[in-house]
Amino acid sequence: MSKTHVTTSINASLHEFLCEPGDTLLDVLRNELQLTGTKEGCGTGDCGACSVTLNGRLVCACLVLAVEVEGMEVGTIEGIGQSDSLDVIQEKFLEHAALQCGICTPGLIVSTKALLDENPDPTEAEARYYLAGNLCRCTGYDKIIRAVMDAAATLGGAKEGV
Numbered sequence: 298m299s300k301t302h303v304t305t306s307i308n309a310s311l312h313e314f315l316c317e318p319g320d321t322l323l324d325v326l327r328n329e330l331q332l333t334g335t336k337e338g339c340g341t342g343d344c345g346a347c348s349v350t351l352n353g354r355l356v357c358a359c360l361v362l363a364v365e366v367e368g369m370e371v372g373t374i375e376g377i378g379q380s381d382s383l384d385v386i387q388e389k390f391l392e393h394a395a396l397q398c399g400i401c402t403p404g405l406i407v408s409t410k411a412l413l414d415e416n417p418d419p420t421e422a423e424a425r426y427y428l429a430g431n432l433c434r435c436t437g438y439d440k441i442i443r444a445v446m447d448a449a450a451t452l453g454g455a456k457e458g459v
Contacts, residue, residue: 305366307332308376316363323347323358326373334374334403338432345431348404348411349373355411357430374403377410386410386448395444397435405431409445417453421446 300315307330314329326332326349338346340359347358350372378384386409389395396402405428412419412427419427424445425438433441 301364303364303367305369305371307371308373309370314363318362318364320363321359322349322351322361322363322366322371325363326358326371332373332375336400336403338400338404343432344401345404345408345428346401348407348431350407350411353411353414355408372407372410374407377406384410385451386413386444389444389448389451390441393440393444393447395436395440401431401433401435405433405441409448412445413449413452417449419445419449424449 298318300317302313302315304311304313306312312330314325316325316329323335323337326335327337335349335358336346337359338344342357342360345357348355349358350356351361351366352369353372378387383391386406390402390406395405408428408431412424416423416427421442424442428441428445
């Protein structure tokens with residue numbers, strides 16, 4: 298099989314790569330582009346560790362073929378905050394100790410950003426529903442939800458928990 302040339306925007310920067318027809322976006326991000334913040338948890342779209350945005354829509358990178366992102370905008374964890382200036386969401390995850398092993402953390406932060414971009418004022422129930430596709434085996438979710446609600450409040454005011 299011949300490789301396909303793909304041009305796409307990742308975190309607002311133009312990227313070009315060659316990929317096999319069956320390569321996933323996750324494989325290309327990690328192996329070709331060295332954007333290793335996006336993690337592989339299950340490879341079947343069940344855990345959310347590989348959550349990225351595609352034209353602003355939350356998707357699992359393990360379920361998207363790399364050839365499908367031609368001309369699209371991909372958002373990854375590397376596009377949220379900087380090492381010397383964390384995003385509010387990242388700060389709140391740290392403040393609330395909403396991370397342990399770190400496998401799910403990038404996907405949860407990308408998902409939280411997508412939630413707050415779509416709904417800047419979620420209830421606790423709405424936040425729990427939106428993040429239901431992200432599995433965490435370490436934290437028990439309460440700290441994660443507290444971090445999400447605190448980030449929402451800091452960014453513009455969240456509703457009272459439901």
